[in-house]
Amino acid sequence: MAIVNLQNVTYRYPLTDESVLKNINLQVDEGEFLAVIGPNGSGKSTLCYTLAGFVPHFFKGEISGSVEVAGLESSASTLDEWVMNVGLAFQNPFNQISGAKFTVFEEIAFGLENIGVPREEMKPRVEDAMKLTGITDLADRSPYSLSGGQQQRVALTSILVMQPKVLVLDEPTSQLDPIGTREVFGVIRTLAEKGMTVILAEHKVEWIANFADRVIALHEGQIILDGLPGEVLTSDILLEKGFGISRYTSVARKARAIGLWKNSNLPVTLDEAVDGFKR
Amino acid sequence: MQERLSFYKKRESAVHRLNPLSKLTLALGIVFVSFLSPYYWTPHLLILFAVIPLSLLGKVLREYINAMLRLILPTAGFLFIMQALFQPLEGVELFRFGFLHPTQESVLFAFANATRIVVMVSSFTIFLLTTHPNELMTDLTRRGLPGQFAYVIISTLQIIPQMQAKAQTIIAAQRSRGLDTESTFFKRAGSLIPLVGPLVFGSLVEVEERAIAIEARGFTSTRVKTSLNSIPDTNKDKLIRWSLIVIIIVTLASRIWLS
Amino acid sequence: MKIEIRDLEFSYPAGIQALRGITLTIGSGEQVAIVGQNGAGKTTLVRHFNGLLQPTSGEIQIGGWDTRKYSVAKLASRIGYVFQNPDEQLFSRDVKTEVAFGPKNLGYPNEQVEILVHEALEMTELSDKTEMNPYDLSPTWRKMVAIASIISMDTPIVIFDEPTTGQDAANIARIANVIKVLRERGKTLITITHDIDFCAENFERVIAMSQGKILLDGKANEVLGQEDRLATTYVDPPQLTRLATRLELNDTIIREDMFLTELHKKLTRTL
Numbered sequence: 001m002a003i004v005n006l007q008n009v010t011y012r013y014p015l016t017d018e019s020v021l022k023n024i025n026l027q028v029d030e031g032e033f034l035a036v037i038g039p040n041g042s043g044k045s046t047l048c049y050t051l052a053g054f055v056p057h058f059f060k061g062e063i064s065g066s067v068e069v070a071g072l073e074s075s076a077s078t079l080d081e082w083v084m085n086v087g088l089a090f091q092n093p094f095n096q097i098s099g100a101k102f103t104v105f106e107e108i109a110f111g112l113e114n115i116g117v118p119r120e121e122m123k124p125r126v127e128d129a130m131k132l133t134g135i136t137d138l139a140d141r142s143p144y145s146l147s148g149g150q151q152q153r154v155a156l157t158s159i160l161v162m163q164p165k166v167l168v169l170d171e172p173t174s175q176l177d178p179i180g181t182r183e184v185f186g187v188i189r190t191l192a193e194k195g196m197t198v199i200l201a202e203h204k205v206e207w208i209a210n211f212a213d214r215v216i217a218l219h220e221g222q223i224i225l226d227g228l229p230g231e232v233l234t235s236d237i238l239l240e241k242g243f244g245i246s247r248y249t250s251v252a253r254k255a256r257a258i259g260l261w262k263n264s265n266l267p268v269t270l271d272e273a274v275d276g277f278k279r
Numbered sequence: 280m281q282e283r284l285s286f287y288k289k290r291e292s293a294v295h296r297l298n299p300l301s302k303l304t305l306a307l308g309i310v311f312v313s314f315l316s317p318y319y320w321t322p323h324l325l326i327l328f329a330v331i332p333l334s335l336l337g338k339v340l341r342e343y344i345n346a347m348l349r350l351i352l353p354t355a356g357f358l359f360i361m362q363a364l365f366q367p368l369e370g371v372e373l374f375r376f377g378f379l380h381p382t383q384e385s386v387l388f389a390f391a392n393a394t395r396i397v398v399m400v401s402s403f404t405i406f407l408l409t410t411h412p413n414e415l416m417t418d419l420t421r422r423g424l425p426g427q428f429a430y431v432i433i434s435t436l437q438i439i440p441q442m443q444a445k446a447q448t449i450i451a452a453q454r455s456r457g458l459d460t461e462s463t464f465f466k467r468a469g470s471l472i473p474l475v476g477p478l479v480f481g482s483l484v485e486v487e488e489r490a491i492a493i494e495a496r497g498f499t500s501t502r503v504k505t506s507l508n509s510i511p512d513t514n515k516d517k518l519i520r521w522s523l524i525v526i527i528i529v530t531l532a533s534r535i536w537l538s
Numbered sequence: 539m540k541i542e543i544r545d546l547e548f549s550y551p552a553g554i555q556a557l558r559g560i561t562l563t564i565g566s567g568e569q570v571a572i573v574g575q576n577g578a579g580k581t582t583l584v585r586h587f588n589g590l591l592q593p594t595s596g597e598i599q600i601g602g603w604d605t606r607k608y609s610v611a612k613l614a615s616r617i618g619y620v621f622q623n624p625d626e627q628l629f630s631r632d633v634k635t636e637v638a639f640g641p642k643n644l645g646y647p648n649e650q651v652e653i654l655v656h657e658a659l660e661m662t663e664l665s666d667k668t669e670m671n672p673y674d675l676s677p678t679w680r681k682m683v684a685i686a687s688i689i690s691m692d693t694p695i696v697i698f699d700e701p702t703t704g705q706d707a708a709n710i711a712r713i714a715n716v717i718k719v720l721r722e723r724g725k726t727l728i729t730i731t732h733d734i735d736f737c738a739e740n741f742e743r744v745i746a747m748s749q750g751k752i753l754l755d756g757k758a759n760e761v762l763g764q765e766d767r768l769a770t771t772y773v774d775p776p777q778l779t780r781l782a783t784r785l786e787l788n789d790t791i792i793r794e795d796m797f798l799t800e801l802h803k804k805l806t807r808t809l
Contacts, residue, residue, distance in 0.1 A: 040678040040706040054491060080500050088495045091704065094441075095488035098496070099434030102285070102413055109507040111496030116503050123507075144437065147576065158496060174704045177576045177732050179772050203706060206777070244707030247735060247777040251794050260801055270777070274784045277801065445626065451590050452621040456687065457614035457643030473639070476629025480673055484625060 003166055003197050004028035004051060008065035011046060011055055020046045022221040024065070028166075028199060033192040035208040035229070036201040038218035039242055044201040047218065048090070048170040050074075051199060053082025070165040084115065087164035091171045093151035096158075097143045104146075104154055105130075105139040111162045129161040133187045149180020156187055166197045174203065185211075205246045209233050209268035217243065234266035248273035285436060286342075286407040294337030294405075298516040299415040300422065305333075306406035308523035313398040315530045317537045319387070322394040330401045339408040343401070351400045355393040362389035412436055418510045426504060430493075442478070449477045539601040539616060539694035539726055540566050541587060546596035548582060556582040558750040560596070566694075569717070569727045571737040571758070574747035575772040580730045583747070584697050587728070588617040600695070615644050618693040622700040624677070624684035633659070633675075633683050634668040640691040651690075658690035661716055678709045685716060696720060698729040702736050714740050738762055738776040738792035746771055763790030 009024040020043050028034050038044045049055040053072075056063045057079035067074035070085040089096065101107040108126045117125070130136045133153050138146065143154055152172055159167070169188065173181040181204070189211055192198050202208055208215060208229060215232040217225035219241050225232045232238075234249050248267045255261040255277070267273040289295075294302070309329055313322040334343040363386045370384035416429035453473045454460055460470050541564040548557040556579050564570055572580045585591040586598050589610045598605045600616050618640070621627055630636035637658055641651045659665050662682040667675065672683050681701075688696060698717075702710045710733075717740050720727055731737050737744060737758070744761040746754040748771035754761045762768070765775050765783070775783070782791035787800040 039708055041676050049491075052495065054494070058491065058494060079494065080497070083495050083497050083500075088491070090488070090491075092488060095485050096492040098493050099437045099489070100413075100430050100493075101433075102411070102437075106413070106507055110493075113504055113506050114497035114502075115500050116505050119505055119507065119509065122505070126507075144441065155492070162496065171704075177772075178774065179575060242708045244710075247794075248781060251778060251781070251797055254794060255798060255801065258798070258802075260798065260805065270780055270784065273781050277781075277785055448621070448623075449626045451585070452619075452627040454610040455588055455590065455614055455617075455619040455621070456627075456640040457611050457691065458639075459609075459611040459643070473629050477626050480629070481623075481625040 001030050002027040003030040003070055004199070005068040006050070006065070009050065009063065009067055010065055011050060011061060011063045013046075013059060013061045016061075020221050021050065024221075024223060026216065026223065026226075028197060030197055031195045033198045033211065033213045034200070035212035035215045036199065036218060037203070037205070037208065037215060037232075037243060038201075039244075042218040043221040044218055045090070045170050046221075048088065048168050048199070048201055051166070052086050052088035052168045053077075053079050054088070057082065084162065085164055086166045086168060087159035087162060088168045089152070089155050089159050089170070089172055091174045093148050093155055093175065096155035097151060098158075102142060103140050104135065104143055107143045107154060108158045108161050111158055115162070125161055125163075129157045132160065132190065133157045134183075147180060148176045149183040152176060152180065152184050153187055156184070160191070166199065167191065169198065169200045169202075171201050171203065203244055205233055205244060206248070206269055209246065217241075219243075230265065230268060230272075233268045252276060285412055286404070287411045288339055288342055288408050289411075290338045290409070292336060292338045292409070294333060294339075294409045296511070297409075297519070298510060298512040299410050299418045300512075301516040301519045302406050302410050303415065304520045304523050306402045308527055309402040310399045311527045312530045313395050315527075315534050317534050319391045322391070322398045325398050326394070326401065330398065330405065334405050334408075337405060337409040339405060342408055343405060346404045347401065351397055351404070354400070355397045358396055359389045359393035362392060414508065414510055417506045417508065418512075420504070421506065421510070426498075430498075442482075445481065446474070446478055449474055452477075540564065540599075541601075541695065541726065541728075542599040543586075544597050546583075546586065546593050546598065548586065548591060548594045556750055557586075560750075560752060562745070562752065562755070564726060564728065566726055567721075567724045568743055569721055569741045570729070570743045570745060571741035572728065572730045572745045572747060573732070573734065573737060573768075573771075573773050574753070578747040578771055579750040580747055581699060582750075584619070584699070584728060584730060587695070587697065588613045588619055590619075611643070614640075614691065614693070616693055616695060618688040618691045618696045620685050620688045620696070620698045620701065622703060624672075624680040627684050627687070628672040628680060631671060632669050633664055633672055633686075636672055636683055637664075637687045637690045640687055644691055646692075654690045654692050658686040661689060661719055662686040663712055678705060681705060681709065682712065685713065689716065689720070693725075695726040695728070698727070698731075700730055700732065702731060702733045710736060734762065734773060735776045735778075738779070746773060759790040759792045759796075762792055 004026065006024050006026040009021055010019050011021040012019045036044050036047060046055060049059065050067060051069055072081055072085060098107060098110050101110055105126060108129060109122050112122045112125060130139065133156055135153050135157060138150060143151065146154065173184050176184060185207055188198060188200065192211065212229050215229045216223050217232055217238065225235055225237060238245055246268050248270060252261045252266045252273060261276060262279050263276045267276050309325055313325050334340045363381050364379050366385055368382055368384040368388055370382040373381050373383060412433055416433050420426050420429045450460060458470050458473055543560055543562040546557055546560040549555045560583065574580055582591065586593060586605065587600065589605045589608060592606060600613060605613060628636055630639065634655060637655045638651055641654045646654065659668060662685055664682055664686055672680055701713050717727060729741065741758055744758045745752055746761060746768060753771055754764060754767060762775050762779055768775060776792055778791055778797050782797060787804055791797045791800055
């Protein structure tokens with residue numbers, strides 16, 4: 001069943017002339033893990049904000065078409081209702097720390113306080129969420145004393161504790177070092193495996209190929225490709241439009257031109273490349 | 280880096296256990312009484328019989344003495360000298376040196392003022408040493424202080440050290456571009472825009488992201504907020520607060536009648 | 539211009555020892571990438587090059603200048619330093635003024651400043667954006683403005699701190715191109731990066747750091763092939779290296795052309 005349904009969505013930020021999203025049609029099923037790729041400025045972040053209700057409720061501007069996520073209809077609901085159902089985390093971990101709390105435990109409880117969760121329910125919910133993301137040992141630390149990867153996991157936990165039905169992540173690893181990236185991807189993978197509906201905007205193609213169920217490619221505000229990771233991520237169109245592609249795809253394409261790659265499909269992951277070249 | 284702007288010392292003590300509002304009332308009460316009392320010896324008594332016992336009871340005597348020696352006494356001493364020398368009152372002249380001619384009255388007046396300052400700063404130092412800012416804000420929010428207001432106070436406490444670090448990076452970045460921040464005054468004044476500009480612009484970008492982040496966690500939700508930590512407010516607390524209010528009124532009344 | 543570092547040690551005022559004895563020479567015109575986990579001391583090391591940090595012990599010579607004897611402003615004429623976050627650097631009303639700031643500080647004559655700014659803007663593909671306010675540009679283009687504003691200083695040595703973080707493929711290609719042009723002009727280039735594929739494709743020499751020391755130092759393919767030792771500082775070998783290893787190709791491969799040549803050799807051998 002579709003938990004996300006976007007029909008002909010076009011959106012323009014206030015005081016600008018050009019639409020950032022153009023006629024977007026997108027359905028995402030419950031439990032699906034959808035990755036969104038696209039160059040900077042292609043509309044990835046705006047799409048994330050739209051799914052999370054911040055477009056248009058926070059940014060204002062002009063939207064047309066219909067946006068339905070987790071049973072809410074954009075034009076008939078408030079941001080308040082959206083944040084209870086759809087979680088959003090984004091690039092910069094530092095800016096997602098509320099600044100209102102002195103320990104990680106309190107930081108994660110911040111959202112629950114805001115939406116009026118009774119105190120006796122709060123503690124177990126925070127503890128469960130921390131267990132899920134593997135940050136239980138950080139509970140008493142100051143959020144500001146953590147590494148980027150730890151901060152990003154705190155940000156994710158702070159959203160998860162609100163028990164959203166859909167999780168929207170806008171390049172959560174783009175500012176992190178390799179260890180931080182690994183930690184955060186580990187959490188996302190666990191969540192997806194547990195059946196959470198995840199929509200992830202991301203540049204790291206190899207990782208997407210390994211774990212996402214489906215990929216859409218955004219270019220100048222339009223969805224130009226939509227399909228299985230193996231198909232979308234090896235498409236020649238990506239090369240033409242200046243998308244980032246995996247080195248495995250790139251080298252296999254060149255090998256194919258000189259007859260050293262025999263498969264009909266190009267690889268995205270290391271394993272696919274090894275298999276293909278061994279033939 | 281951690282909690283640099285918070286003076287709070289985590290201890291187990293009777294003072295720590297008081298409700299934050301009671302502590303705030305206590306701190307304000309001491310200040311009011313020392314300033315309003317018509318007797319010049321009141322501040323001295325307050326130091327001896329309120330401030331020092333409170334610091335002992337709150338197990339923060341060492342920190343308090345430290346603050347006293349480093350901050351409070353030097354400041355008060357400076358104020359005393361300035362007032363005594365530069366604000367001559369009519370009366371018995373003590374000596375004359377150039378345009379300075381302090382009088383016995385001005386010295387006494389300055390001394391009284393300086394002790395009041397000592398009481399005021401001491402009282403708040405002990406308050407800050409024994410009260411976690413978060414508890415204070417949670418308690419005040421529960422009593423009707425707007426959540427946004429509490430947020431601004433607390434986040435400022437935390438964000439200022441981060442801003443300082445950012446300012447350091449900006450200075451380093453501009454010096455690397457040949458900006459001379461070290462030599463003459465004029466060069467330094469001219470280097471202000473390259474330093475302040477990025478701090479302001481960068482903050483604008485950050486403020487929007489932060490707004491989205493806290494909004495995503497229901498910050499402006501219309502529901503009634505709850506809080507993670509329960510902050511006790513006992514009958515003892517209420518008794519302390521009412522007694523303090525009575526003491527303040529009595530002091531005020533005595534001031535009006537006796538003057 | 540040559541960089542010589544002898545027995546460099548550095549401790550932060552709080553007492554944390556960030557560099558534990560580094561001796562290193564970077565020759566004129568070399569392209570060096572420094573890799574390693576956060577906290578390994580990469581940024582601390584390069585901040586010594588232009589005097590932002592002063593050694594606790596040991597010394598650094600930049601083309602014969604002892605960094606302890608020259609101000610940062612003076613060393614800026616020899617070393618350009620592109621910071622990671624452009625937002626911590628940009629302040630001017632328009633791109634052109636921003637890019638002219640550095641060369642003006644260095645006291646180049648006006649005509650020279652004009653030429654340098656023009657070249658830097660061309661190299662970073664900003665020529666059609668000269669009159670725009672940097673803050674109206676996307677973060678991707680702001681990064682290019684930050685790079686242009688350092689290149690325009692025409693220093694013999696340029697340092698890039700995490701140039702590809704948060705950038706998309708198109709902009710990474712643009713940055714790689716800037717590095718290529720600077721290399722052709724004989725500049726000494728030093729880049730701190732986590733992007734190991736970018737490192738493999740654009741740098742001749744790689745230094746891996748770990749816990750304030752140099753772990754590995756050598757030709758890119760020699761260093762990046764040492765999977766086990768790199769793992770101790772949380773660096774994965776480049777994608778092509780991993781693929782080549784799995785296919786048991788000769789030599790340590792870091793670039794596509796090398797990969798295809800070796801693959802071809804292997805296949806013709808087995809036939």
